[in-house]
Amino acid sequence: MTGQDPWIRAEMGGTKQASIISKPEVLSALMKKANHPIFLIGSESITDNKQSDLLITLIKNLKEKWNVPVISTAHITGTLISRGLVPNASMGSMEIIDRLCDNKWQGLDGKGQYDLVILAGFSYTLGSLLLSGLKQCSWNTKKISLDPKYHPHATWSYGNMKFENWQKEIERFFDIIKTDKKNMEESHV
Amino acid sequence: MTGQDPWIRAEMGGTKQASIISKPEVLSALMKKANHPIFLIGSESITDNKQSDLLITLIKNLKEKWNVPVISTAHITGTLISRGLVPNASMGSMEIIDRLCDNKWQGLDGKGQYDLVILAGFSYTLGSLLLSGLKQCSWNTKKISLDPKYHPHATWSYGNMKFENWQKEIERFFDIIKTDKKNMEESHV
Amino acid sequence: MNRKNIHIHLSEAKSSTGSLKGLDIQIGKIKGEQWDEIEGPTPFPDHTDLRSWDRILLSRYKPLYLPFCDLCCLCTYGKCDLSGGKRGACGISMEAQQSRIVLLAACIGAATHISHGRHLVNHLIETHGRNTPINVGGTNVDVEAPMIRLVCGIKPKTLADLVTVLDYLETQVTELLAAAHTGQESDPLDFESKVFHAGMLDHVGLELADLTQISVFDFPKADPEAELVNLGLGTIDSEKPVILVIGHNVPPAIDIIQYTKEHNLSGTIEVTGICCTAIDLTRYDPDAKIVGPISWQLRYIRSGVPDLIVVDEQCVRADLLIEAGNIQAPLVATSSKNCAGLVDRTDDNPDQIVADLISGAVQGVLILDPKKVGEVAVRAAIQSHEIRKTIKTSKIPTLEELIEYAKFCSGCMECTRACPNETPIPDAMKQAATGDITLLAEIYQSCIGCGRCEDVCNKNIPVHNALVAAARDIVTSEKYTVRAGRGAIQDIEIREVGGPIVLGEIPGIVAFVGCANFPNGVSEVAEMAREFAKRRYISVASGCSAMAIGMYRNEDGQTPYEEFHGRFDAGGIVNVGSCVSNAHISGAAIKIASIFAKRNLRGNYEEIADYVYNRVGAVGIAWGAMSQKAAAIAAGFWRLGIPVIVGPHGAKYRRMLLGRKDNEANWFVYDTRTGEKVQVGPVPEHLFISAETKEEAMVLIAKLCMRPNDTSRGRSMKLTHYIDLHKRLYGIIPDDIHLFIRSSSDIPIMMKEELIPILKEKGFKDQKIPDPTLLKSQIRTQKGGN
Amino acid sequence: MNRKNIHIHLSEAKSSTGSLKGLDIQIGKIKGEQWDEIEGPTPFPDHTDLRSWDRILLSRYKPLYLPFCDLCCLCTYGKCDLSGGKRGACGISMEAQQSRIVLLAACIGAATHISHGRHLVNHLIETHGRNTPINVGGTNVDVEAPMIRLVCGIKPKTLADLVTVLDYLETQVTELLAAAHTGQESDPLDFESKVFHAGMLDHVGLELADLTQISVFDFPKADPEAELVNLGLGTIDSEKPVILVIGHNVPPAIDIIQYTKEHNLSGTIEVTGICCTAIDLTRYDPDAKIVGPISWQLRYIRSGVPDLIVVDEQCVRADLLIEAGNIQAPLVATSSKNCAGLVDRTDDNPDQIVADLISGAVQGVLILDPKKVGEVAVRAAIQSHEIRKTIKTSKIPTLEELIEYAKFCSGCMECTRACPNETPIPDAMKQAATGDITLLAEIYQSCIGCGRCEDVCNKNIPVHNALVAAARDIVTSEKYTVRAGRGAIQDIEIREVGGPIVLGEIPGIVAFVGCANFPNGVSEVAEMAREFAKRRYISVASGCSAMAIGMYRNEDGQTPYEEFHGRFDAGGIVNVGSCVSNAHISGAAIKIASIFAKRNLRGNYEEIADYVYNRVGAVGIAWGAMSQKAAAIAAGFWRLGIPVIVGPHGAKYRRMLLGRKDNEANWFVYDTRTGEKVQVGPVPEHLFISAETKEEAMVLIAKLCMRPNDTSRGRSMKLTHYIDLHKRLYGIIPDDIHLFIRSSSDIPIMMKEELIPILKEKGFKDQKIPDPTLLKSQIRTQKGGN
Structure with a gap:
């Protein structure tokens, strides 16, 4: 079960571990079920590695399709804007997790706490801690990790994958989004 | 993957977790590959629960078929004898693990350290610690847990199973032992 | 070494001798001339001063590590996977990491007792004065503080003298804790040596704490006939206002009793307790009632019986505020270690505090002044009782x-x-x-x-409540007795049993200590204690184990404390008291060396530990130990060479100290008379071991009581018990008796026919019985050499 | 409260006044009459004495927990799964468990420094005498020990006076550690309050340790012009015998220098160091060379250059004995905390020890006498060099x-x-x-x-070796300088910057502390320090961060220490020294209150912390902190109200302390002049936060330097830096500036056009600038009330 080992091997999960996003339909179903989702994008999304472009495209797609608000952590807002992604807010990773842990927080839109938190673009270590913090304070919030490294503390996570395989998965997800009709039956997760 | 969660849920494994004994052929292959196996049987093997009889029969079979020496821990030797199983030695669980950790120990038979250690009949907590201790001091020794509760610290373990399913597995193993021919091709694990 | 307070030069204080004396005591100095014993080599030792002794023990009893998990998660370099020979980012190995965790546990445990001692001493100096004399047994106890004498090399006379001891202990604990910092120590055995040091400090702290409370509160003073007190849920009269005290620090509970006495309320209020505060309270007032050990907290509270809960420190549940709230009982927290998030009302008017608790304006308060706790608890409990009478508070289902x-x-x-x-x-x-x-x-x-x-x-x-509901009949019939903690062992008792013990004729001292995390309830401890008392061992008990022993009745309806005598003598069951009273057990071993064998104690740790190890057949049983304190207590016994057996859950302490009887060469001593190296067999075989079942534990107890110094008569008696128990409980004769029989006179007479053929088969040969020591310095022909 | 040594009654010592005085010092008493400052409410405080202050901070900065795993594995009740709201077998919640682990870390950290201090004081009292005066800056420093004055309420004059402080610290650490025992404390905020207490104690310990070594070893005494010393692998002459010292306790290293001086070997031997021992050694002898921070251990040893390694305590790898063995360099362990399994040769003849090391009879030795270490190390290094010249010892591949x-x-x-x-x-x-x-x-x-x-x-x-091999050119060109640790800040410096700081006109003090676990090497710390020095903040540094800053050269080839001045003034980069010198940073903040604002320090913690929190725009950056010591140091800053930023790995400390700028109501102070509650905005917004990137950290630094007391001129300067950095590093203007602008005069003039439209949109309204305090007791109209 290599794909489902924590990417940093010493990062043990807990008694409840993330389910694997085995196919893009899972993601799509999760998005549809969400009432109030939010996307957190970390600083690694703008590093030079080959994942960046795809990740930014993915976020744009989510934003356009389901109107998912995006929060950029660290210092990357300007770069994102220059690459065509305008985040809804810029906030430190600790600051946003802290707010997501506060059941009185009304969200960026004043509509209350979020029920689905999607993360991508964080160093694995930091991502783990953010997910662990969220899991602890907000057990019932769904947490999705979209990076191609298995995150046991999430609710749903990709397994450890080579870039090429992950790319295929994400591109298939784009296809689903495009062909998706409003009246399409909801797939069950 | 419920069957492969640690039975006591807080008993996290490590970066290497036991493979599941998915079918009796696995067990049989492991036995055949072993050069110098040993069986440790714990005090729960004589408690009243329904597993006891089957376990004792299993051990007798292993002993007869592959001449696996048996060490009984705790105080159960007399009872085992009265039930037709004569252990090769009686030793505290800590004492035997301590010896199995000593690469100078010559074994019960003077032929040197063992390369396969089979455990059954321990409380889950104690069993975990014995396996953890063995894993730590003797990383390359194969460790098999035969109780129907998943032990991540073993090399091979049954998953968490209902008694009835475990019973079926063990009985199928008896069948294999019976029908096994010396010239049968070794199955690969 | 912390001896700063002792270095006062006469020339710097040009005054009369009289006033100098006064000053000496004031600043913690203990005058040498009051004590003619020669000072040994290690007063106030650093751990390196006793490291060579530790290494002697650790070369024989090697650690077996049973890691709780594969990782180290103690610093932000990590987490690090240490399995399969991998090292952490700081370079640490799995073995060192495990022993480091054991050190951390032992430090926490020692700190807990030492801090408790500091708290008691400071509080009682404030209320009773610095010159309050230490008195643990009047004329019956001359060696009042064997651990302090042994370790610190001083002879404390007043509370003020204990301050010097506390300073030393705190310095040492701080140093040991520092060694647990990331990086640094790499050697597992050096971590283990530090664990032993923490254990030794812990016993000094235990002794100090119990000396203090015995002296000031006039607890039974080394009294083998201490009163029998009530134990069990069934002994409580819930028609009266009921106060529950939980924890380990007795002053607030004593001030509750005091307040009832001063206000003529004695007898109208039930003061009930759980854990060591309960034990210590019954040492003060035999009318107080012990509910049960640590594990009785949820069941008792949820029964709805307590009208008010007073909680101090140590083994108290971290959810008491919630549990108390569920039965609408106000809670009073009394310790800085356990503030529970409550507002500190120490300086407020009691009227206001009581009013707030009763109106429900606050669910609990923090009061750091024991006297005020006494008043608030009693007054609020009376009012709470009135209110709670009218509502259903029990959480136990029908x-x-x-x-x-x-x-x-x-x-x-x-x-x-x-x-x-x-x-x-x-x-x-x-x-x-x-x-x-x-x-x-x-x-x-x-x-x-x-x-x-x-x-x-x-x-x-509500699963737990369901269990309690199902056992309602059992619960309400929990009516037992336990002898109030007697405190120290009298010098005369030591004098009388010293010979029989070191010769092996009293087959052993079996100490039942620690808490209630047993695999099969409290019954197993009672069973073991009775077995060995019947076999005329000395059974000693403390804390929750002492309660557990009491929770049994024989066919005549007697509890073990009614069935057996309370003297430190063959066939006794001796309750020394609470957790801190454990020091009287190690103290008794030391006093055998001092009083019976006339060895010097003063700053003479190594020699005395060597004496105890080779001669005093004592074993500790911590059948349900779960805490860091238990780890420290055990470590204190180890350094004295006293083996400790834990239950199967005790394997979670992650490290055993095991001997290897199959390596004959390990088992030698020097004969002090000749310097000759003599093989003596594996006695005792292990220093720390987890037993899987009570049967295994009982056989181990008998076996681990053997010592090199046993006479043939003594050894044959010990062997009789070992073989007899093994046959009965294991169903077979043990396969290692030849290792324990040094000559034919060691063979138990009644077993000769059975044993001789076995011995012949095993190739048994005669060995002499030496005057045993592990220390070259103890060899008389080269005394002083090394 | 540990004041036992102070309670001496004159009546009990009927002697001449003269001799009494002598005795007073002897036993650690500090005579009140030598110091006319009024004693504040909390000399030698217990943690409950400052709990209400902690709760004020913690009600604003709430813990965010980021558990390292779901379990608690600290006792044998467990392991327990605490996830999803489950409680442990002892009743503990996940939040409480996380804060308990933080407490454990802070206790280990504080114990490490305090024990180090105890060791130094004991050793130097032995070698230099009890009456050795404390002197940290001659006539330039009157407030010699701001932390000790503040916390303990005493004014230490000699080494002996520090013993009283140590006793207090050890008592307190022991008590805090006790609170980490299983059970007991249930409230996360009470654990956090204990963490703060541990941090405060830690800073007292730091100060004590550095005062001691500065005084005795004649380190630079508050000298802004301390010498520049060599730093980097490239500065070492491997043709000479090379000794490597690693750790945090400098006496053995100093005795190495001493020995070379006494034997005319100066200049013939390279004494090189890693970590704080290196820093402190260059404070003693500027000819010693600093190899680099903690993370340089493996690469330097494996280069084969060191002929002999001397290791003391704290941040030293646990596998040094193995690494040293691999390059055939003998190892001398010198600390009881790190015995490394070696035989204790303290009492042996140096000839024999050297012979054993050189013959290879032993691979290392333990020597607990620094002087003997000096001799053995030098003599063995010379011989080792001769042998090692002829063999290949480098492990770095070609x-x-x-x-x-x-x-x-x-x-x-x-x-x-x-x-x-x-x-x-x-x-x-x-x-x-x-x-x-x-x-x-x-x-x-x-x-x-x-x-x-x-x-x-x-x-x-051999992956690590491969990296070093690939970077061979970089490694050999590591030739830098660092200013030797200057120690304390002079009173006159404080007097000069006090005004500009509390008014906000020096935009902030930025302290770079802690070790080298950076996500992107040492360069990020240098970059940050230079950025803020250029912006005329005061950049302060210590320990491995001070080294990291030195490992950079600008276009002119200057290291930052050459580029910037070393005064505690705008635009400086100030290396205070080693880890223990961190106390001079908190000390400087305190001295602003004392020297500039003339507040009483003596036992007056709460008022001074309130002053610092509201007025002194200081921020700590522990960019690569990894250890328990760093946790304790950070906690000491928190209690003084000084925010600390850590790097992304710092999130592994498991707990942040975060403010919520979106809850406007949180951000008030009282105006001391009127008692009025005034909204002041989120200044500073957080107390402890992990930044994901250096860019985020730099913007946070600028932001967290704002304080309620800033004048408009000061605030507008601080805002300029904040907005400017945000625009440059984030690429956008920050969205929260309206929270920091209290009136139009706060608006930076150069940014008016840009900002006014934004402020209008956000609905900005004028607020007044109060004389701020969080303490009702500081309100003048009701002074003394509560």
């Missing part, structure tokens, strides 16, 4: 409710998987759903009251 | 070997998965196999030298 709950059970097994004892709750629920609560009631007997079952139940069944 | 190794790489990614910084080693290996080592050399720059990559390599590639 039989009908229980059956309804049981029907919800889906058999998912999560409760069993969360239960430390893996009890078959779902089976019992299934049965209960049909109206038969037998199995549930049985599970109550092995329940350690942790409540984890409830947290994981998918159906929200 | 380029050819490196390429061969790289070819073995299968790209399995295990090394990356083990690397704390997730460096792309397999990619680099693939490239290296083709002969191109660029990427490998790049990885060297962000390598923290933990060596975990090697343990997991399936192909047994």
Whole structure:
């Protein structure tokens, strides 16, 4: 079960571990079920590695399709804007997790706490801690990790994958989004 | 993957977790590959629960078929004898693990350290610690847990199973032992 | 070494001798001339001063590590995977990491007792004065502080003298804790040596704390006939206002009694206790009632009986505020270690505090002044009782409710998987759903009251309450007695048993210590204690184990404390007191060296430990130990060469200290008379071992009581018990008797026929009995050499 | 409260006044009449004495917990799964468990420094006498011990006076550690309050340790012009015998220098150091060389350069004995905390020890006498050098070997998965196999030298050595300078900057502290320090961060210490010294209250912390902190109201203390003049936060320097830096500026056009600037009330 080992091997999960996003339909179903989702994008999304472009495209797609608000952590807002992604807010990773842990927080839109938190673009270590913090304070919030490294503390996570395989998965997800009709039956997760 | 969660849920494994004994052929292959196996049987093997009889029969079979020496821990030797199983030695669980950790120990038979250690009949907590201790001091020794509760610290373990399913597995193993021919091709694990 | 307060030069204080004396005591100095014993080599030792002794023991008893998990997560370099020979980012190995965790546990444990001692001494100096004399047994006890004499090399006379001891202990604990910092120590045995040091410090701290409270509160003073006190839920009169005290620091509880006495309320209020505060309270007032050990917290509170809860420190549940709230009982926290988030009302008017507690304006308060706790607790309990009479506060379901709950059970097994004892709750629920609560009631007997079952139940069944409900008849019939903690052992008792013990004719001292995390309830400890008392060992007990022993009645209806005498002598069951009273057990071993064998104690640790190790057949049993304190207490015994046996859960301490009887060469001593190296066999075989069952433990007890110094008469008696127990409990004769028989006169007479053929087969040969030591310095022909 | 040594009654010592005085000092008493400052409310405080202050801070900065795992494994009740609201067998919640672990870390950290201080004081009292005066800056420093004055309420004059302080610290650490025992404390905020207390004690311990060594070893005494010393592997002359000292306790290293001086060997031996021992050694002898921070251990040893290694305590790898053995360099362990399994040769003849080390009879020795270490190390290093000249000892592969190794790489990614910084080693290996080592050399720059990559390599590639080999050119060109640690800040410096700081006109004090576990090597710290020095903040540094800053050269070839001045003034980069010198940073903040604002320090913690919190715009950056010591140091800053920023790995400390700027109501102060509650905005917004990138950290630094007391001029300057950095680093204007602008005069003039429209949109309204306090007791109209 290599794909489902924590990417940093010493990062043990807990008694409840993330389910694997085995196919893009899972993601799509999760998005549809969400009432109030939010996307957190970390600083690694703008590093030079080959994942960046795809990740930014993915976020744009989510934003356009389901109107998912995006929060950029660290210092990357300007770069994102220059690459065509305008985040809804810029906030430190600790600051946003802290707010997501506060059941009185009304969200960026004043509509209350979020029920689905999607993360991508964080160093694995930091991502783990953010997910662990969220899991602890907000057990019932769904947490999705979209990076191609298995995150046991999430609710749903990709397994450890080579870039090429992950790319295929994400591109298939784009296809689903495009062909998706409003009246399409909801797939069950 | 419920069957492969640690039975006591807080008993996290490590970066290497036991493979599941998915079918009796696995067990049989492991036995055949072993050069110098040993069986440790714990005090729960004589408690009243329904597993006891089957376990004792299993051990007798292993002993007869592959001449696996048996060490009984705790105080159960007399009872085992009265039930037709004569252990090769009686030793505290800590004492035997301590010896199995000593690469100078010559074994019960003077032929040197063992390369396969089979455990059954321990409380889950104690069993975990014995396996953890063995894993730590003797990383390359194969460790098999035969109780129907998943032990991540073993090399091979049954998953968490209902008694009835475990019973079926063990009985199928008896069948294999019976029908096994010396010239049968070794199955690969 | 912390001896700063002792270095005062006469020339710097040009005054009369009289006033100098006064000053000496004032600043903690103990004048040498008051004590003619020669100072040994290691007063106030650093751990490096005794490291060579530790290494002698550790070369014989090697650590076996049983890691709790593969990782180290102590710093932000990590987490690091240490399995399979990998090292952490700081370079640490798995072995060193495990021993480091043991050190951390031992430091926490020692700190807990030492800090408790500091608190007691400071508080009682404030209320009773610096010159309050130490008195633990009047004329019956001359060696009043064997541990302090041995380790510190001083002879404390007043509370003020103890301050010097505390300074030393705190310096040392701080240093040991520093060694647990990331990086640094790399050698597992050096970590283990530091663990031993922490254990030794812990025993000094224990002794100091108990000396203090015995002296000031006039607890039984080394009294073998201390009163029998009531124990058990069934002894409580819930018609009266009921106060529950929980924890380990007795002053607030004593001030509750004081307040009732001063206000003529004695007898109108039930003061009940759990854990060591309960034990210590009955040493002060035999009318107080002990509810039970640590694991009785949830069941007693949820019964709704307590009208008010006073909690101090140490073994107290971290959810007491919630539990107290659930039964509408106000809670008073009294310790800085356990502020529970409550507002500090120490400086407020008691009227206002009581009013706030009773109106429900606050659910609890923090009061750091014991005297004020006494007043507030009593007054609020009386009012709380009035209110609570009119409402249902018990959380324990009725039989009908229980059956309804049981029907919800889906058999998912999560409760069993969360239960430390893996009890078959779902089976019992299934049965209960049909109206038969037998199995549930049985599970109550092995329940350690942790409540984890409830947290994981998918159906929200109050599982723990259900167990208590099923066992209602058992619970209400919990009426037992326990002898109040007697404190120290008298010098005369030591004088009388010293010879029989070191010769082996009293077959051993068996000390039952620690808490209640047993695999099969409290009954196993009682069973073991009775077995060895009947065999004329000296059974000693403290803390929750002392309670556990009391929770048994024989066929004549007697509890063990009624059945057996309380003298430190063959066939006794001796309750020394609370956890801190454990020092009287190690102290008794030391006093054998001092009083019986006339060895110098003063700053002479190594020689005395060598004496105890080779001559005093003592074994500790911590059958249900779970805490860091227990780790420290055990370590204190190890350094004195006294083996400790723990129950199967004790394997979670992650490290055993095991001897290897199959390596004959390990088992030698020097004969002090000749310097000759003599093989003596594996006595005692292990220093720390987890037994899987009580049967294994009992056989181990008998075996580990053997010592090199046993006379043939003594050895044959010890062997009789060992072989007899082994045959009875294991069903076979042990296979190692030849290792313990040094000459034919060691063979138990009644077993000769049976044993001689075995010995012949094993190739038995005669060995002489030396005057044993592990220290070259103890060899007389080269005394002073090394 | 540990004041036992102060309670001496004159009546009990009927002697002349003269001799009494002598006695007073002897026993640690500090005579009140030598100091006319009024004693504040909390000399020698227990943690409950300052709990209400802690709760004020903690009600504003709430803990966010980021658990390292779901379990608690601290006792044998467990392991317990605490996730999803479940409680442990002891009743503990996940939040309380996380804060308990933080407490444990802070206790270990504080114990480490305090024990180090105890060791120094004991050793130096022995060698230099009890009456050795404390002198940290001659006539330039009147407030010699601001932390000790503030916390303990005493004014230490001699080493002996420090013993009283140590007793207090050890008592308190022991009590806090006790609170980490299983059970007991249930409230996370009470655990956090204890963490703050541990931090405060830690700073007292730091100050005490540095005062001691500055005074006795004549380190630079508050000298802004302390010498520039050599730093870097490239500065070492390996033709000479090379001694490497590693750790945090300088006496053995000083005795090495002493020995070379006394034996006319100065200049013939290279004494090189890693970590704080190196820093402190250059404070003693500027000719000693600093190799680099903690993470340079493996690379330097494996280079084969050191002929002998002397290791003391704290941040030293636990595998040094193995590493030293691999290059055939003898090892001398010198600390009881780190015995490394070596035989204690303290009492042996140096001739014999040297002979044993050189013959290889032993690979290392333990010597607990610094003077003997000095002799043995020098003599053995000279001989070791002769032998080692003739053999290849470097473990660093040649380029050819490196390429061969790289070819073995299968790209399995295990090394990356083990690397704390997730460096792309397999990619680099693939490239290296083709002969191109660029990427490998790049990885060297962000390598923290933990060596975990090697343990997991399936192909047994010596990965770390390969990185060092690839970076050979970089390594050998590591030639830098760092200003020797200056120690304290002069009173006159404080007098001069006090006004500009509390008014906000010096925009802030930025303290770079802690170790080298950076995500991108040492360069980020240098970059940050230079940025803020250029912006005329006061950049302060200590320990490995001070080294990291030195490892940079600007376009003119200057290191930052050459580029910037060393005064505690705008635009300086101030190296205070080693880890223990961190106390001079908190001390400087305190001295602003004392010297500039003339507040009483003596036992007056709460008022001074309130002053610092509201007025002194200081921020700590522990960019690569990894240890328990760092946790304690940070906690000491928190209690004074000084925010601390850590790097992304710092999130592994498991707990942040975060403010919520969106809750306007949180951000008030009282105006001391009127008692009015005034909204002042989120200044500072957080108390402890992990930044994801250096850019985020830099913006946070600027932001967290704002304080309620800023004048408009000061605030507008601070805002200028905040907005400017945000625009440059984030690429946008910050969205929260309206929260920091209290009136139009706060608006930076140059930014008016840009900001006014934004402020209008956000609905900005004028607020007044109060004389701020969080303490009702500080309100003048009701002074004394509460």
